[in-house]
Amino acid sequence: SPALVRAEALIRNVPDYPQPGIIFRDITPLLADAEALRVTTEAIIEPFAGQFDVIAGIEARGFILASAAAIAAGVGLIPIRKAGKLPRPAASVDYALEYGTATIEMHDDLPAGSRVLLIDDVLATGGTLAAGRELVERLGSHVVGISVLFEIDGLGGREAVGDLHTVFHSA
Ligand code: 5GP
Structure with a gap:
């Protein structure tokens, strides 16, 4: 749609960051x-x-879109956070970064068997969202889909996370 084409043009490419x-x-x-x-x-x-x-x-940019999406869909929001930020984490998953590792955590605030839509802003290597999927599954729920605003092509992210929906992707 024209509105989506216009939205895509608002994503800014910032060279040499971070x-x-x-x-x-x-x-x-x-x-x-x-x-x-x-x-x-x-x-x-x-x-x-x-x-x-x-x-x-x-965390962190995923929260912005996930929260808007939860209100639009009429469902609640579960934050998946970096290690040490949640007071009562029920599960944590370690994953590889380009240099080193990271850990994400989640509370057990959803009934087992819940159908979860996982959202982040940008998919690069897919490590973060693959870890997010594992976290949800460890707590006994089911990831029905993974949706991101922007997919960076050519980094293997799509293969790493499985069924993926993207709104925009790099050319
Ligand atoms: P991945 O785990 O797929 O390699 O990296 C994805 C994570 O890093 C996402 O949580 C995303 O917010 C962040 N990320 C990686 N590259 C970019 C980027 O170019 N722009 C933004 N906004 N986030 C990025």
Whole structure:
């Protein structure tokens, strides 16, 4: 749609951030635009309508879209956080970064067997969302879909996470 084309043009490419040689996809100009935020939020959840009970969002930019999507879909929100931020984590999953490892954690605030839509802003290598899927499954729930605003192609992310819906992707 024209509104989505317009929204995509609001994603800013920032060279050499956070390190030399990296092009960072900055979604903040899109978030700042009312229509772009609305149409992209709808596009993130649209293929999964009626198929999920709750949305899980990944810290930190994932929280923004996941929370907007949860309100749009009429479901609750579960935050998946970096280690040490939640007071009562029920599960944690370690995953590899380019240099070193990271850990994400989740509370057990959803009934076992819940149907979860997992949301983040950007997919790169897929390590973060693959770990998010494992976390949800360890707590006995089911990931019905993974949805991101922007997929960076060519880093193997799609293969790493399995069934993936993306609104935009790098050319
Ligand atoms: P992955 O685990 O797929 O390699 O990296 C994805 C995570 O890193 C996401 O949580 C995402 O927020 C962040 N990320 C990686 N590259 C970018 C980028 O270019 N732009 C933004 N906004 N986030 C990124």
